[in-house]
Amino acid sequence: MSGAIHAFGKLILEGAEETGQFSFLVRSTFGWMTSYRIEWRQTLIQMVRVGVESLPVTAMTAFFTGMVLALQTGASSKHFFNEPLFVGTVVAFSLVMELAPVMTAIVVAGRAGAAIAAELGTMKVTEQIDALYTLGTDPIRYLVIPRFIAFMLVLPLLTVASDFTGIFGGYLVAHAKYQIPATVYWHDITNNMEIRHFVHGFLKTFVFAAVVSLVSCFKGVTTRGGAEGVGKATTAAVVISMVLILVLDYFATAVLNAFGIT
Amino acid sequence: MIDAEGVVKRFGPRTILRGIDIRVETGETLVIIGGSGCGKSTFLKCVIGLHHPDSGKIVVDGVNVADLKTEREIADYRRKFGYLFQEGALFDSMTVWENITFGLRYLTDIPTGKYRKIASDCLALVGLKDVEDFKPSELSGGMKKRVALARAIAAQPSYILYDEPTTGLDPIMTDVIADLILDLQKQLKVTAIAVTHDMKAAYKVASRIAMFHEGKVLQVAHPEIIKISENPYVRQFVDGKSEGPIKMKLKEFEAEGASNHVAKKS
Ligand SMILES: Nc1ncnc2c1ncn2[C@@H]1O[C@H](COP(=O)(O)OP(=O)(O)OP(=O)(O)O)[C@@H](O)[C@H]1O
Ligand SMILES: [Mg+2]
Numbered sequence: 118m119s120g121a122i123h124a125f126g127k128l129i130l131e132g133a134e135e136t137g138q139f140s141f142l143v144r145s146t147f148g149w150m151t152s153y154r155i156e157w158r159q160t161l162i163q164m165v166r167v168g169v170e171s172l173p174v175t176a177m178t179a180f181f182t183g184m185v186l187a188l189q190t191g192a193s194s195k196h197f198f199n200e201p202l203f204v205g206t207v208v209a210f211s212l213v214m215e216l217a218p219v220m221t222a223i224v225v226a227g228r229a230g231a232a233i234a235a236e237l238g239t240m241k242v243t244e245q246i247d248a249l250y251t252l253g254t255d256p257i258r259y260l261v262i263p264r265f266i267a268f269m270l271v272l273p274l275l276t277v278a279s280d281f282t283g284i285f286g287g288y289l290v291a292h293a294k295y296q297i298p299a300t301v302y303w304h305d306i307t308n309n310m311e312i313r314h315f316v317h318g319f320l321k322t323f324v325f326a327a328v329v330s331l332v333s334c335f336k337g338v339t340t341r342g343g344a345e346g347v348g349k350a351t352t353a354a355v356v357i358s359m360v361l362i363l364v365l366d367y368f369a370t371a372v373l374n375a376f377g378i379t
Numbered sequence: 380m381i382d383a384e385g386v387v388k389r390f391g392p393r394t395i396l397r398g399i400d401i402r403v404e405t406g407e408t409l410v411i412i413g414g415s416g417c418g419k420s421t422f423l424k425c426v427i428g429l430h431h432p433d434s435g436k437i438v439v440d441g442v443n444v445a446d447l448k449t450e451r452e453i454a455d456y457r458r459k460f461g462y463l464f465q466e467g468a469l470f471d472s473m474t475v476w477e478n479i480t481f482g483l484r485y486l487t488d489i490p491t492g493k494y495r496k497i498a499s500d501c502l503a504l505v506g507l508k509d510v511e512d513f514k515p516s517e518l519s520g521g522m523k524k525r526v527a528l529a530r531a532i533a534a535q536p537s538y539i540l541y542d543e544p545t546t547g548l549d550p551i552m553t554d555v556i557a558d559l560i561l562d563l564q565k566q567l568k569v570t571a572i573a574v575t576h577d578m579k580a581a582y583k584v585a586s587r588i589a590m591f592h593e594g595k596v597l598q599v600a601h602p603e604i605i606k607i608s609e610n611p612y613v614r615q616f617v618d619g620k621s622e623g624p625i626k627m628k629l630k631e632f633e634a635e636g637a638s639n640h641v642a643k644k645s
Contacts, residue, residue, distance in 0.1 A: 243471075250457070
């Protein structure tokens with residue numbers, strides 16, 4: 118019993134310590150961004166990496182998501198109304214407001230987030246991060262901020278790309294399976310959708326970008342204990358990012374709704 | 380001048396440094412010797428500010444390391460130092476010359492056009508050439524060590540902390556590096572702390588030698604005095620004998636095991 122209490126207490130303490138360290142990282146990230154020169158070269162390298170690495174996968178994910186949405190919507194509305202109605206509307210709304218931002222963020226967390234945690238983790242355990250410090254560079258400025266900015270710029274773009282590929286995938290199914298003409302599909306979308314719906318999904322991607330980049334960087338730079346530690350850090354980065362994406366998606370939606378951006 | 384007073388450093392429950400008092404005068408090279416795991420690297424990291432002592436203080440040129448607060452102050456402090464990591468710690472995503480000149484961007488205002496030339500010059504100093512475009516993974520262990528040394532001296536710091544500069548080098552290269560450390564001290568008036576297990580190199584480069592044992596400084600003296608030291612610990616270490624007051628853990632274990640074994644038999 119006392120063993121369990123001890124273990125639980127240790128867990129709480131460790132959790133608190135990690136949260137403290139994490140908020141320190143977040144604070145220094147914003148501190149450095151406002152007060153120091155930004156490493157644009159590093160930022161650009163990271164943008165290319167995150168963007169180019171992820172685009173094929175995120176596009177494909179969105180494409181098939183759009184297709185399955187169209188398939189499901191068509192099937193159920195056929196079942197209820199005997200004809201496929203509002204397929205374009207459902208596909209576009211689901212994608213633009215929820216699925217594209219969330220799925221893109223999750224895929225990027227799995228690819229780029231894991232890569233970041235593994236790279237920074239290896240640098241940490243081989244003392245390369247200490248070496249940065251001795252060579253007059255702040256690791257947060259050199260490693261964390263470029264990745265943070267890269268995510269903030271690239272993830273929203275990837276999401277917009279997902280919006281379009283998803284809607285296109287939906288159209289292909291709507292057309293091939295339910296013979297819905299392009300004009301109808303497009304009208305279903307434009308007649309019902311407003312710019313604020315797009316903004317709703319778009320704004321959420323910034324929250325996801327911040328979460329994935331900061332969590333991955335944090336797990337990387339706090340890695341301990343050799344190759345095994347790097348493995349653990351990578352797994353933790355991906356799992357925590359994914360869970361936080363889903364949790365924060367709810368709260369971000371609630372906040373945006375409260376501001377009438379729905 | 381580096382002045383350490385009562386430096387204590389703990390990792391969790393283990394106390395590694397138990398009150399280190401040492402003063403390194405400007406322009407001298409202090410060599411630290413001592414058994415594996417006695418905290419030599421830890422002490423160097425405390426000096427440059429990678430570790431923060433739990434108590435005691437380290438004062439460099441009148442500045443207490445613990446008092447450095449703003450980024451600007453920390454940057455100015457680091458600018459004074461070159462640091463050779465025991466494991467090299469080369470950036471494996473960069474080429475050799477990018478590694479060597481990495482610090483110049485932040486520590487100096489040398490124009491970037493001159494970087495390659497500087498890299499080649501530093502490589503020549505450590506006895507390497509034509510490796511500028513290699514990645515660290517393409518180098519041998521001794522080459523990595525020397526590239527790391529080249530990186531530590533590239534920005535011409537006034538203090539250099541060498542963590543085992545000659546480990547893993549052949550005897551000739553060891554002497555070349557020892558000469559380099561001497562030259563830096565004589566010509567550029569570098570103040571240095573060097574950790575080494577190589578007594579020959581230690582006698583060659585040291586202005587004074589400090590022996591660490593169990594987190595304390597056992598003796599600090601001129602190399603000639605260390606050579607004839609009366610202290611049994613120092614004696615055993617510099618002579619490299621397995622018999623003596625410093626019991627290696629392995630020996631104790633073996634001795635115990637062996638006696639048990641004998642006891643069982645009889
Ligand atoms: N970051 C750390 N966390 C926990 N313990 C550490 C850490 N760094 C060093 N230690 C411990 O501190 C002790 C001293 O380590 P240090 O690297 O300073 O030894 P050293 O004197 O340089 O040995 P060597 O001659 O083998 O390089 C070791 O027992 C090591 O386990
Ligand atoms: Mg060491």
